[in-house]
Amino acid sequence: MKLPETQLALLEAASATDPKTIGALTEEIGEDTAAVTRAAFELAESGLLAVEERVLEDASLTEEGERYRASGLPELRLRAAAVEAGADESSVEMGRLIDRSDLGGPEVDVALSNFARKGYGEIDGGMIALGDAPEYDPEADPEAEALDAVGVGDADAPDDAILDRLETRGLVERTETTVRSVTLTDEGVTALMEGVEATETVGALTPELLTSGEWEEVEFTEYNVEADAETVHGGKEHILRQTANRVKDVLVGMGFREMEGPHADADFWINDCLFMPQDHPARTHWDRFALDVAPMDDLPADLIERVEDVHRNGVTTEGDGYHSPWDEDFARAVALRGHTTSLSMRYLSGHAVGDLEPPERYFSVEKVYRNDTLDPTHLLEFFQIEGWVMAEELSVRDLMGTFTEFYEQFGITDLEFKPHYNPYTEPSFELFGRHPETDELIEIGNSGLFREEVLSPLGVECDVMAWGLALERLLMLMYGFEDIRDVHGTLCDLDLLRNVEVVY
Amino acid sequence: MPVVEVDPDELRALAGAEDKPDSELKGDLFSLGLEFEGETDDGDFELEFAPDRLDRLSVEGIARSLRYQYGHDRGLYLPETNDAQWAIEVEGSVPEERPYVTGAIVRGLDLDESRLESLIQLQEKLHATMGRGRAKGAIGVHDLAMLKGRRAGDDDHGPATATKTITYRGVEPDGDRFVPLDDDSDRSPAEVLETHPTGETYRDLVDGLDYYPAIYDDVGLFSFPPVINGKRTEVDEGSRDLFVEMTGTDQWTIDRMLSIVCYALDARGGRIEAVEVRYDDRELLRPDLSTDTKRVAHDRIERTLGVDIPGTEVVDLLERAGLDAEPSGGDGSVRPGAAPADGRADPSGLGDDAPDRDAFDDALSYDVEIPSYRVDVLHPADVVDDVGRAYGFNELEPTYPNVSTVGGRHGTSRLEDAARDALVGLGFEDLLNFHMTNEEALFDRMGLAPDDDALGAREPPTITGPYSEAYTVLRTWALPSLLMVLENNTHRSYPQDLAEIGLVAGVDPDEPTGVAEHRSVAGVVARTDASYEDAKAGLQAIARAFDTALSTPPTAHPSFINGRTAEIVLDGESVGVVGELHPNVLVEHDLELPVAAFEFRLDGLR
Known part of the structure; x- marks a missing residue:
């Protein structure tokens, strides 16, 4: 039989007839108590050893108790001083006695209260008089004797009541200890007779073990591998960023290039280029965030002229303009963009990366700003997925095919195209899709073919189809979040962000 | 989008569809673009729709559209x-x-x-x-x-x-x-x-x-x-x-x-x-109920819808949309011919299967007469949309556009992502906060004044006539946002190492828009033993990862403890600040433990 070293040493030290305590065995073997105790139980488990437990009561002196054992109990010292000062004849001033007995700090109160309790005499008006107990033997005070007994480790000697008193006075601490003693079982005896060898176990695999080659000889202590480890929070990319990156991956894979541009922009790029009439409700104070900065000078004059013309008169001879006011100052006013279609306008006009020739595909997943009512699904700032395709000829079917492909990447199928109205696209569609989990029909985007009134001033002579979608909607679909405020903004819940499930 | 309330029974009566169950009626309305939003206490339908067909702002207008859809009415109607x-x-x-x-x-x-x-x-x-x-x-x-x-x-x-x-x-x-x-x-x-x-x-x-x-x-x-x-x-x-x-x-x-x-x-x-x-x-x-006329090329319709449609069908579809259409050939003339047997007008007189059908259609266009209530029709494209709606857009088979392009990320967004990866690798929880905030959060609560000479101290772009006191300006720096996240999460376990890369802005007359925008990298280390070292160690790791030389000469910043604050200099350019946040700032945000922090311009890593 092979046993770990500690178990073997314990087995050899134990006796079949004479129970030995773990404490004694620990000293004998020279290992720590926990290891020996564990070994004893392990041996008991395998039937080689019997473990018997007894509960022992013990008492020990507290720090204060030790002090009084050395200097005498304060009340005894006070009494001794009183006897010496003749207080058995007439009252003596308390202050004098205290000085004389060399009592200090809290000891004075201890001395006075116990003096009174033990009936040594009377304390009245700062005077102390010894009472009628001259026969009282200070040398035989039971509390002092008990203190002595506990001090020498003979806690069994004193009376329980006296020990209780000393414990109340905070001079003695009583403890219960479990004493385990072991005896060899018959099986243990047999095993020893048959011969037991040691297997070595180690707690940690150390560099020394590895370099010395000792690791070949050892066995590793078993861990409780089922226990929970400490909680750690690794860093994590924000889930909305993760979702944005997922979208970017898909779009790049579909041949789209990323656009980049200003968050604060002239209304010209945000709205006028999009053939949004200047008195459109979305352009009123209540829907946009105008900024308190100077109007934007740096706008292409020829483009402004063409855009104004199309607003007033429509395109060529076949179109009509709006019957709405158009003011260049309003076009130059700077606001936070309400959609990233402002970037599409900058790119399509050739002012971002030069003139574009079909075919092109561009996208952006960036923040837009709208003065919406804050609720679980609406924030004042959110991410818009914006994408467009430019080609010589595009039909509604191409638009449908592109979106079918895109949304399929996110598990959204069975797209429905609800004819819709946007000032800047025609035909326009709201996109509806089946929720991958709930199977509900939900709105997932807005799309269309850019109108000639948008493209013609920009100098684009081919077809462009575009669509927009709130990234948050996709996130809520993918993660099943109900309140977007938990993740986006300073009211976010750190635990939610830390513990959110990975989606890939 | 406008919402109108209509009594469904009245709608049925006016539309000549007395026996339609609610569910079918709702489906018909949806295909017109009217979405059923709910019912009023009186049982009226609440219908929401895009603000183009303003003639549908009443039950009479909606019923008229349904009558066209059901085929009860055809073509243009002009009241006497x-x-x-x-x-x-x-x-x-x-x-x-x-x-x-x-x-x-x-x-x-x-x-x-x-x-x-x-x-x-x-x-x-x-x-x-x-x-x-x-x-x-x-x-x-x-x-x-x-x-x-x-x-x-x-x-x-x-x-x-x-x-x-x-x-x-x-x-x-x-x-x-x-x-x-x-x-x-x-x-x-x-x-x-x-x-x-x-x-x-x-x-x-x-x-x-x-x-x-x-x-x-x-x-x-x-x-x-x-x-x-x-x-x-x-x-x-x-x-x-x-x-x-x-x-x-x-x-x-x-x-x-x-x-x-x-x-x-x-x-x-x-x-x-x-x-x-x-x-x-x-x-x-x-009232001026006179009609408008748009000439719509047959080719434009086929091109937009991506399908071949016989000219006869187009006329039919336009009449079902409540419009009158007069076909004319490419030279403006109309070929005479007998109408097909099913009663549709056939401008070619050739019949659907005639061999030169396509060639005829290519040169075909329609003079479409539009009633005065159609305030949405500005351009032939709007008529094409009507054809598509009457045809049924959902009948069309999706096709993936047969053009090839090369995709790619923008350089700025790749840099931002790489920096974010580096921060996450260092154990920072990546956060996302609003770009809009208020001056109290940016300055007062950070112990900073807008005219200090320190990171974050600059004139913020201000929203004209803001609607909420919480959102009045764009943020000039990102650390105040992170401090607010710490403030709102003191009940969550520490350490809290948070980072954000996001937009910050300031008024700058030299910029075309009058607003200077850039991306800022901010991080906080909040733990009982957080010190300057922790922030600096993170910075060093990022600087190393981007192969930029980092030096941190001492500086002063009102939000940080004096003597424990440094300028972040990357490749010789001052781009930010690092240090231990001042107890005033911590107490202001109800924090009971030290916080080391840094913030610098993302383009410093370029």
């Missing part, structure tokens, strides 16, 4: 208009801010409670949409029986056909008094603005004018547009003949609003009667 008996005279005193007026009379109506409600709803919805909150166009509907026209010939207006006139003119704010709707005592227009609830609501529209717009008959002032009508001419269930007037800032807009109202009242059996509108320099006969 009787000759004018009444005229509106426009006087020179009319305020130049609201110069235009139009009007119509509708006789022989049988109004009950729900019809009256529908009319009032149409009026209010038109105000909210085309009327731009009554600023651009405002509607007044009056009981004609209560009006007393001035006899024509009383002045010098030549040989007018109409014999009774009313007057659109200006009135002094403290001028003639009248009893407004929902009131019992007479008031001057100025008093209406002060004391009447409706007056208070629309006061801004006329405030500051020397003369207010007003409409008079022979008795006196009976309408104070765009604010309120007089009580004398109030319409009730007993009113049979209505006088409808509209005033506004654009003649076309109010004329089209009037068309929509006239079409709705015509659907209720009303007989429309013209009204003369006499300006100083011209005379108009209203």
Whole structure:
């Protein structure tokens, strides 16, 4: 039989007839108590050893108790001083006695209260008089004797009541200890007779073990591998960023290039280029965030002229303009963009990366700003997925095919195209899709073919189809979040962000 | 988007679909673009739709669309208009801010409670949409029986056909008094603005004018547009003949609003009667229900829909959309020919299967006649959309566009992502905060003043007339956002190592937009033993990862502890600040443990 070293040493030290305590065995073997105790139980488990437990009561002196054992109990010292000062004849001033007995700090109160309790005499008006107990033997005070007994480790000697008193006075601490003693079982005896060898176990695999080659000889202590480890929070990319990156991956894979541009922009790029009439409700104070900065000078004059013309008169001879006011100052006013279609306008006009020739595909997943009512699904700032395709000829079917492909990447199928109205696209569609989990029909985007009134001033002579979608909607679909405020903004819940499930 | 309430039974009756169950009706409405949002307490449908088809702002208009969809009606419908008996005279005193007026009379109506409600709803919805909150166009509907026209010939207006006139003119704010709707005592227009609830609501529209717009008959002032009508001419269930007037800032807009109202009242059996509108320099006969014509190339339709459609079918589809279409060949001529057996018009006379069918269609175009209530049609593309809707867009088979392009990320976004990966690798929780915040959060709570010489101290772009005190400016730096996240998460376990890469901005007249925007990298280390070292260690790792040389000369920043603050210098350029946050800042954010922090410009890593 092979046993770990500690178990073997314990087995050899134990006796079949004479129970030995773990404490004694620990000293004998020279290992720590926990290891020996564990070994004893392990041996008991395998039937080689019997473990018997007894509960022992013990008492020990507290720090204060030790002090009084050395200097005498304060009340005894006070009494001794009183006897010496003749207080058995007439009252003596308390202050004098205290000085004389060399009592200090809290000891004075201890001395006075116990003096009174033990009936040594009377304390009245700062005077102390010894009472009628001259026969009282200070040398035989039971509390002092008990203190002595506990001090020498003979806690069994004193009376329980006296020990209780000393414990109340905070001079003695009583403890219960479990004493385990072991005896060899018959099986243990047999095993020893048959011969037991040691297997070595180690707690940690150390560099020394590895370099010395000792690791070949050892066995590793078993861990409780089922226990929970400490909680750690690794860093994590924000889930909305993760979702944005997922979208970017898909779009790049579909041949789209990323656009980049200003968050604060002239209304010209945000709205006028999009053939949004200047008195459109979305352009009123209540829907946009105008900024308190100077109007934007740096706008292409020829483009402004063409855009104004199309607003007033429509395109060529076949179109009509709006019957709405158009003011260049309003076009130059700077606001936070309400959609990233402002970037599409900058790119399509050739002012971002030069003139574009079909075919092109561009996208952006960036923040837009709208003065919406804050609720679980609406924030004042959110991410818009914006994408467009430019080609010589595009039909509604191409638009449908592109979106079918895109949304399929996110598990959204069975797209429905609800004819819709946007000032800047025609035909326009709201996109509806089946929720991958709930199977509900939900709105997932807005799309269309850019109108000639948008493209013609920009100098684009081919077809462009575009669509927009709130990234948050996709996130809520993918993660099943109900309140977007938990993740986006300073009211976010750190635990939610830390513990959110990975989606890939 | 507008929402209209319609009684489904009334809709069924008007649409000639009495037996349609609710579910089918909702489906038919959805395919028209009207989404069922819910039901009112009275069981009315609440229907939401995009603000293009403003003729559908009433049950009558929606029913008309359904009738076309069901095939009960085909092609353009033009109501008859009787000759004018009444005229509106426009006087020179009319305020130049609201110069235009139009009007119509509708006789022989049988109004009950729900019809009256529908009319009032149409009026209010038109105000909210085309009327731009009554600023651009405002509607007044009056009981004609209560009006007393001035006899024509009383002045010098030549040989007018109409014999009774009313007057659109200006009135002094403290001028003639009248009893407004929902009131019992007479008031001057100025008093209406002060004391009447409706007056208070629309006061801004006329405030500051020397003369207010007003409409008079022979008795006196009976309408104070765009604010309120007089009580004398109030319409009730007993009113049979209505006088409808509209005033506004654009003649076309109010004329089209009037068309929509006239079409709705015509659907209720009303007989429309013209009204003369006499300006100083011209005379108009209203309502103007004349049609517009757009020429639409057959090729454009096929190109947009991506399918081949026979010309015969296009005409059919347009008629089902309530339009009239006259096909013409490429040279403008129409080939004569017999109609196909199924009754459709066949412009080619060739039949669908004729061999030169395609060639004929390619040269084909349509002169499409559009009724005046279709305020949304600006361009042939809008007619193509009608064809598509009638065809059924969802009938089309999706195709992936057969063009090849090369995709790719923008350099800035790749840099941002790489920096974010580096921060996450260092154990930072990546956060996402709002770009909009307020000056208290940016400055006061950080112990910073906007004119300090320190990171974050600069003039923030300010929102004009902000709606919420919490969001008044764009943030000039990102650390205040992270501090607020720490503040709101003190009940969560520490350490809290948070980072954010996001937009910060400042006013800068040298930028084209007047706003300097850049990406900022901010991080906080909040733990019981957080120290400068922790922040600096993270910085060092990032600088190393991007192969930039980092040095941190001592500096002072009001948000940080003096002597434990350094400038972040990357490749010789000062780009940020690192240090231990000042106890003032921590206490302000209810934090009970030290926080080391850094913030620097993302482009410093380039």
